[in-house]
Amino acid sequence: MIEPGLYHMLFISTTLFFIGVYGFFTRRNLVTMLMSVELILNSVNLNFIAFNKYLWYDNE
Amino acid sequence: MKKKKGKKKKKKTLLGRGEAIMSGSTVIFYLLAAITLVSALLAVTTRMIFRAAIYLLFALIGIAGIYFWLQYEFIAAVQIIVYVGGIVVLIIFSIFLTQQAGEQLPKQKLGRQLFAALASFCGLALVMLQLAQHAFVETGNKAIEPTVANIGTQMLGVEEGGYSLPFEVVSMLLLAALIGCIVIALKSKPETE
Amino acid sequence: MPGLPLSWRGNEGEVMWSLTNISSAIHDWLNQTFNPTWVMVIEMVIAGIAVIGLFAVLGLVLVLMERRVAAWMQIRLGPNRVGPFGLMQSLADTLKLLVKEGMTPDGADKFLFNLAPFIAMMVAMLLMAPIAFAKGFQLWDMNIGVLYVTAISSIMVISILMAGWASNNKYSLMGAMRSGAQIVSYELSAGLSILTIVVLTGSLNITDIINAQADGWWIFKGHIPVIISFVIFIIAVTAETNRAPFDLAEAESELTAGFHTEYSGMKFALFFLAEYINVFIVCAIGATLFLGGWMPFHIGNWEAFNHVMDYIPSSVWFFGKTFFLIFVIMWFRWTFPRLRIDQLLTLEWKYLLPISMFNLLLVTALAILGWHF
Numbered sequence: 001m002i003e004p005g006l007y008h009m010l011f012i013s014t015t016l017f018f019i020g021v022y023g024f025f026t027r028r029n030l031v032t033m034l035m036s037v038e039l040i041l042n043s044v045n046l047n048f049i050a051f052n053k054y055l056w057y058d059n060e
Numbered sequence: 061m062k063k064k065k066g067k068k069k070k071k072k073t074l075l076g077r078g079e080a081i082m083s084g085s086t087v088i089f090y091l092l093a094a095i096t097l098v099s100a101l102l103a104v105t106t107r108m109i110f111r112a113a114i115y116l117l118f119a120l121i122g123i124a125g126i127y128f129w130l131q132y133e134f135i136a137a138v139q140i141i142v143y144v145g146g147i148v149v150l151i152i153f154s155i156f157l158t159q160q161a162g163e164q165l166p167k168q169k170l171g172r173q174l175f176a177a178l179a180s181f182c183g184l185a186l187v188m189l190q191l192a193q194h195a196f197v198e199t200g201n202k203a204i205e206p207t208v209a210n211i212g213t214q215m216l217g218v219e220e221g222g223y224s225l226p227f228e229v230v231s232m233l234l235l236a237a238l239i240g241c242i243v244i245a246l247k248s249k250p251e252t253e
Numbered sequence: 254m255p256g257l258p259l260s261w262r263g264n265e266g267e268v269m270w271s272l273t274n275i276s277s278a279i280h281d282w283l284n285q286t287f288n289p290t291w292v293m294v295i296e297m298v299i300a301g302i303a304v305i306g307l308f309a310v311l312g313l314v315l316v317l318m319e320r321r322v323a324a325w326m327q328i329r330l331g332p333n334r335v336g337p338f339g340l341m342q343s344l345a346d347t348l349k350l351l352v353k354e355g356m357t358p359d360g361a362d363k364f365l366f367n368l369a370p371f372i373a374m375m376v377a378m379l380l381m382a383p384i385a386f387a388k389g390f391q392l393w394d395m396n397i398g399v400l401y402v403t404a405i406s407s408i409m410v411i412s413i414l415m416a417g418w419a420s421n422n423k424y425s426l427m428g429a430m431r432s433g434a435q436i437v438s439y440e441l442s443a444g445l446s447i448l449t450i451v452v453l454t455g456s457l458n459i460t461d462i463i464n465a466q467a468d469g470w471w472i473f474k475g476h477i478p479v480i481i482s483f484v485i486f487i488i489a490v491t492a493e494t495n496r497a498p499f500d501l502a503e504a505e506s507e508l509t510a511g512f513h514t515e516y517s518g519m520k521f522a523l524f525f526l527a528e529y530i531n532v533f534i535v536c537a538i539g540a541t542l543f544l545g546g547w548m549p550f551h552i553g554n555w556e557a558f559n560h561v562m563d564y565i566p567s568s569v570w571f572f573g574k575t576f577f578l579i580f581v582i583m584w585f586r587w588t589f590p591r592l593r594i595d596q597l598l599t600l601e602w603k604y605l606l607p608i609s610m611f612n613l614l615l616v617t618a619l620a621i622l623g624w625h626f
Contacts, residue, residue, distance in 0.1 A: 023104030025176030084290035137404040145407030
């Protein structure tokens with residue numbers, strides 16, 4: 001097992017996004033479509049947090 | 061010299077090419093990731109609508125767990141309050157009030173499912189390819205730690221880097237939503253003779 | 254990852270005896286003997302065993318206490334046959350529940366039906382993490398302690414809704430929906446009254462909140478606004494834990510037993526235990542925020558008086574305050590008649606919420622102007 005880094009977070013968020021997209025395409029019910037949209041929104045949030053955590057280096 | 065060293069060390073973690081050690085925290089991360097992804101997948105594939113909501117709940121809690129793992133405790137707590145305490149309860153209530161109890165959702169056409177699976181898999185492959193080829197450049201500045209105090213001062217800050225205006229705009233949106241709710245709730249019932 | 258981070262670094266030469274030294278000694282010893290991963294695992298196991306042990310003891314004590322308080326309120330004796338003074342009564346009850354058959358109704362969603370009691374239990378366990386039981390005795394002293402409690406306790410409603418839906422019973426479903434509406438509404442005023450203390454202290458950290466009360470508890474230092482928010486807090490948490498007079502979720506005269514109508518045996522016991530643990534936790538939070546947690550009764554700068562008070566151990570203070578609040582909540586149960594659902598929602602949305610919002614503004618002004626002691 002590799003120590004998790006930025007790419008792990010991006011992998012999770014991308015997969016989550018496309019799981020949401022799959023749900024959005026297959027569901028014909030408004031409530032379940034809303035659930036899929038929630039997954040998509042959460043993957044975006046996870047992306048933001050991952051970039052905040054990993055995309056800088058110490059200046060000192 | 062010192063700077064270089066720090067950068068190198070950081071890059072290792074950034075690219076995820078650390079030594080293949082199995083520390084406890086790594087195991088916990090993989091567990092959380094697995095919980096999140098599996099329950100998200102179940103949430104969009106199960107045909108029982110209430111179960112879908114519960115799987116969604118687990119996926120959202122898994123994401124909150126990842127935030128805890130990243131040691132962004134405030135964000136994690138907000139994730140739980142907003143999504144679990146708010147949105148999942150809202151979804152469950154809308155299921156209670158609008159859907160038939162215990163009935164399974166109608167089966168989708170195979171063609172549709174195949175198309176959706178293919179489309180999302182292609183999208184996933186495309187994005188993954190892009191990710192693999194793209195080298196993310198670290199910015200030199202340390203990002204602001206999302207602690208309670210920092211988020212508060214940033215939200216209401218009016219000087220450079222403050223988010224006062226977007227914050228107020230979002231609160232206007234919330235106000236509009238509140239008024240919309242009241243208008244819908246006030247709508248008088250049609251008179252029946 | 255958090256192992257067992259140790260809270261309050263006590264100053265040398267203080268009278269009050271802290272458990273920090275013992276736990277840091279254990280932590281150091283483990284770190285010397287094993288590698289960090291195993292230290293984390295071992296510490297988690299220790300914490301888990303401690304929490305489960307506390308659960309068992311609390312469950313037994315609180316059930317017995319409820320019955321004895323009820324008996325005392327109604328001028329009767331209460332359980333007094335099993336063991337000396339009836340002390341073994343709840344143990345016998347537990348044994349009875351353990352050997353009972355756990356039934357699952359036919360039309361139930363079996364997976365969710367069996368999952369719901371465990372979620373209730375897990376939430377109650379997670380809530381134990383930031384509570385300071387004594388000086389230097391806390392599982393996880395995170396910097397968002399109070400917010401964490403508010404966040405995690407909102408998962409509780411999901412387990413109730415899940416139980417009500419999965420039972421496939423109309424009484425269960427109605428009880429669950431009532432309970433959902435009730436908990437979601439009363440969370441607001443509970444949160445706002447917690448916020449008043451956060452505003453006064455300027456921190457969400459439980460240790461900081463307790464240390465801020467070293468020269469007097471907030472309920473004495475904060476004048477009338479804090480007393481108002483304390484009263485609102487107690488009302489709101491009584492509603493949040495589904496206890497009488499707000500026990501509409503399980504109103505036995507209308508809904509048989511509400512959301513746990515279909516549960517029997519050990520699964521019912523888990524719900525029952527989770528309810529009592531939640532009562533304990535909200536009372537512990539109330540005691541921490543308003544009555545100073547493990548902080549002894551101190552008055553300003555009366556050195557001699559404060560010094561004498563320090564000789565009483567901190568855990569005695571904490572449990573004394575918590576059990577006093579639990580007693581108050583049990584007192585409510587045998588004093589007030591049950592509310593109707595519309596009265597319940599009116600009380601929250603038309604009275605408690607506006608009052609607590611206004612009160613929060615008042616406390617903010619108090620904190621800015623520095624009018625508290």
